[in-house]
Amino acid sequence: MGDDNRWVHPPPRYSSTFDEHSIAEIHRAAATGIYDIRGFGAKRKVPHFDDLLFLGASMSRYPLEGYREKCATDVMLGTRFAKKPIHLKIPITIAGMSFGSLSGPAKEALGRGASIMGTSTTTGDGGMTEEERQSSKTLVYQMLPSRYGMNPDHLRKADAIEIVVGQGAKPGGGGMLLGQKISKRVAEMRTLPEGIDQRSACRHPDWTGPDDLEIKIEELREITDWEKPIYIKIGAARPYYDTALAVKAGADVVVLDGMQGGTAATQEVFIEHIGIPILAAIRPAVQALQDLDMHRKVQLIVSGGIRNGADVAKALALGADAVSIGTAALIALGDNAPHLDEEYRKIGSRAGAYDDYHEGRDPAGITTQDPELMRRFDPVAGGRRLANYLSVLTLETQTIARACGKSHVHNLEPEDLVALTVEAAAMAGVPLAGTNWIPGAESASF
Amino acid sequence: MPTIDLEITSLREFNKMLHELAEGTNDTYFRVVNPRGRHAIAAGVDAPITVEIDGNAGYYCAGMNKRANIIINGSAGVGVAENMMSGRVHVKGDASASAGATGCGGLLVIDGNASSRCGISARGIDIVVKGSVGHMSAFMAQAGTLVVLGDTGDALGDSLYEARIFVRGKVNSLGSDCVEKQLREEHKEKLGKLLEDAGLAGEVDPSDFRRYGSGRTLYHFHMDNLEAY
Numbered sequence: 001m002g003d004d005n006r007w008v009h010p011p012p013r014y015s016s017t018f019d020e021h022s023i024a025e026i027h028r029a030a031a032t033g034i035y036d037i038r039g040f041g042a043k044r045k046v047p048h049f050d051d052l053l054f055l056g057a058s059m060s061r062y063p064l065e066g067y068r069e070k071c072a073t074d075v076m077l078g079t080r081f082a083k084k085p086i087h088l089k090i091p092i093t094i095a096g097m098s099f100g101s102l103s104g105p106a107k108e109a110l111g112r113g114a115s116i117m118g119t120s121t122t123t124g125d126g127g128m129t130e131e132e133r134q135s136s137k138t139l140v141y142q143m144l145p146s147r148y149g150m151n152p153d154h155l156r157k158a159d160a161i162e163i164v165v166g167q168g169a170k171p172g173g174g175g176m177l178l179g180q181k182i183s184k185r186v187a188e189m190r191t192l193p194e195g196i197d198q199r200s201a202c203r204h205p206d207w208t209g210p211d212d213l214e215i216k217i218e219e220l221r222e223i224t225d226w227e228k229p230i231y232i233k234i235g236a237a238r239p240y241y242d243t244a245l246a247v248k249a250g251a252d253v254v255v256l257d258g259m260q261g262g263t264a265a266t267q268e269v270f271i272e273h274i275g276i277p278i279l280a281a282i283r284p285a286v287q288a289l290q291d292l293d294m295h296r297k298v299q300l301i302v303s304g305g306i307r308n309g310a311d312v313a314k315a316l317a318l319g320a321d322a323v324s325i326g327t328a329a330l331i332a333l334g335d336n337a338p339h340l341d342e343e344y345r346k347i348g349s350r351a352g353a354y355d356d357y358h359e360g361r362d363p364a365g366i367t368t369q370d371p372e373l374m375r376r377f378d379p380v381a382g383g384r385r386l387a388n389y390l391s392v393l394t395l396e397t398q399t400i401a402r403a404c405g406k407s408h409v410h411n412l413e414p415e416d417l418v419a420l421t422v423e424a425a426a427m428a429g430v431p432l433a434g435t436n437w438i439p440g441a442e443s444a445s446f
Numbered sequence: 447m448p449t450i451d452l453e454i455t456s457l458r459e460f461n462k463m464l465h466e467l468a469e470g471t472n473d474t475y476f477r478v479v480n481p482r483g484r485h486a487i488a489a490g491v492d493a494p495i496t497v498e499i500d501g502n503a504g505y506y507c508a509g510m511n512k513r514a515n516i517i518i519n520g521s522a523g524v525g526v527a528e529n530m531m532s533g534r535v536h537v538k539g540d541a542s543a544s545a546g547a548t549g550c551g552g553l554l555v556i557d558g559n560a561s562s563r564c565g566i567s568a569r570g571i572d573i574v575v576k577g578s579v580g581h582m583s584a585f586m587a588q589a590g591t592l593v594v595l596g597d598t599g600d601a602l603g604d605s606l607y608e609a610r611i612f613v614r615g616k617v618n619s620l621g622s623d624c625v626e627k628q629l630r631e632e633h634k635e636k637l638g639k640l641l642e643d644a645g646l647a648g649e650v651d652p653s654d655f656r657r658y659g660s661g662r663t664l665y666h667f668h669m670d671n672l673e674a675y
Contacts, residue, residue, distance in 0.1 A: 146567070147529065147548040147567055150529055150548060151531070152490055152512065152529070153492075155490075155510070176667065179666060191569040191588045191589050192588055192607055192608075193607070193608060193665070196607075197665065197667050199586070199605070201567065205528075205544055205547040205563065205585075206524060206525035206544040206547040206548070206563075206566075207525075212505070212524065215485050215486075215504070215505045216505075216525075218486055219486040219505065219506040219509050219525075222461045222486040222490060223486075223489050223490030223509065223510055224490070225461075225465060226458070
């Protein structure tokens with residue numbers, strides 16, 4: 001036994017604290033002297049919709065017949081003040097993504113897919129392109145802090161206006177579009193020299209708080225003759241107060257984006273460490289709306305990590321009126337597709353892990369302004385893929401709603417849900433499965 | 447010559463009337479009385495008309511203006527002529543913060559002083575301030591011109607892109623990457639034209655100004671510039 005090395009040299013032990021990623025990041029930082037910038041949303045594991053389950057119908061409630069009995073999915077947005085609220089056929093919208101970060105054909109595909117399914121797309125930093133307006137039947141026009149491309153004619157052409165205060169990937173952060181993606185057209189739309197790194201501001205230039213924002217919204221309503229729904233988009237941080245203040249400022253719709261929500265580019269430390277998961281943000285936001293008697297009057301759109309119909313159904317059951325997808329929509333277009341793995345490897349990534357959207361070298365031709373790469377992407381086929389995906393999300397949501405006995409997906413409610421973990425139970429405000437225990441329910445305050 | 451009394455006509459009715467003017471209308475001059483600091487007066491106009499406001503205006507007066515000539519016989523609140531596309535806005539009194547913010551075109555003339563962030567994120571607007579401007583003016587300004595006859599607050603032109611700044615008085619401090627540049631004849635000529643457009647022909651000598659612009663050192667993110675961020 002004394003000669004047996006197995007007892008002297010056990011297998012190497014890796015640290016849980018200094019795990020593979022942490023060690024690689026220290027080496028990378030030491031070699032380059034600069035933080036890592038990437039796209040995508042938070043990649044760390046956080047409590048999410050997977051930690052919730054639906055109970056379905058049973059002795060005490062009866063289900064609806066699949067494929068037979070009606071389960072409606074439509075949603076009206078902007079019913080509070082707008083003369084022309086938006087009616088969407090499905091409660092799934094496409095999140096704001098800029099022309100600049102995405103190629104023109106990719107934006108077109110988003111418009112095509114969404115329009116086939118009767119839902120909306122959203123512009124992004126950099127303004128509205130004619131192609132986007134043409135391809136999107138319902139288009140939401142973002143007003144961002146940078147105001148790149150902001151134009152009153154586009155405000156009037158839009159179907160709704162979304163004032164972006166923040167986004168889930170980086171609440172409190174601006175943006176940076178690196179020079180390699182600043183083509184002549186992108187530069188012209190943003191009134192900046194071609195090829196420079198474009199900093200997008202983190203604060204709006206002409207208002208600083210909710211009292212000012214209320215007046216800003218009044219101006220936008222005056223300019224557009226009170227026709228357009230006005231959304232306020234916030235990154236999930238202090239959802240109870242932020243939602244209440246958005247209502248106070250006069251929003252028709254609040255868009256709440258969790259930390260899993262994607263971005264075109266920001267520091268990894270920002271993406272992974274600022275903001276909270278969408279699961280933790282929905283109930284406080286809904287509570288704020290209920291406390292103000294504004295639930296269903298000011299609509300709530302949530303986003304950040306929506307992948308399938310179960311996620312949609314869970315978000316709606318927690319009180320949202322609709323969800324928004326960004327990353328999932330890009331994946332539906334072909335982003336991170338397995339057949340491109342070899343090409344992703346050539347640029348130091350892998351299919352399924354690609355997140356360097358800011359570099360503009362996307363082999364799928366989606367997050368690039370390189371004409372060669374852009375040509376690889378067919379906007380008609382891409383639009384069809386997105387429509388298929390949206391259709392599946394909708395069918396899955398209906399499947400769950402019918403199983404819970406609901407004739408409209410908005411009839412899903414927290415009582416239909418239980419949680420698999422104590423954390424999820426506390427965050428979502430639903431009981432731990434098999435118990436009637438909602439951690440923190442007796443002292444819930446935000 | 448319609449006179450609009452905002453104590454009688456609601457702001458909504460007035461703005462709607464301006465938005466619905468037919469192209470080539472004979473109604474090209476509107477006088478507004480009793481503005482009493484209301485917000486968004488004459489916002490979103492897209493017509494070659496003149497609107498003269500007798501009194502003080504609130505926030506975002508003449509916001510996103512296109513083509514109109516808007517005169518404020520008083521002072522203006524935050525964001526006067528914000529995101530202006532074209533036309534002319536003349537504030538006879540003082541302007542609050544963010545005057546001409548993100549403006550794309552046209553001319554904004556302020557007879558008095560302008561507060562902080564005057565011309566912030568400007569994208570082509572020309573602004574002439576006969577008094578002084580507050581801190582962070584022309585912050586991240588991309589294109590256009592800011593002319594200040596008086597003094598400026600701190601951090602003038604911080605993170606400036608391609609906008610031009612001319613100051614006759616004292617600059618309290620320059621922001622990151624904003625540098626003084628030589629005032630050449632072609633600049634004096636352009637400045638002279640702008641001063642003329644602002645009604646200052648013959649009153650002010652362009653040679654008395656100093657020119658500021660972007661050092662262009664922050665155009666590409668670079669570790670060596672970290673202290674500037």
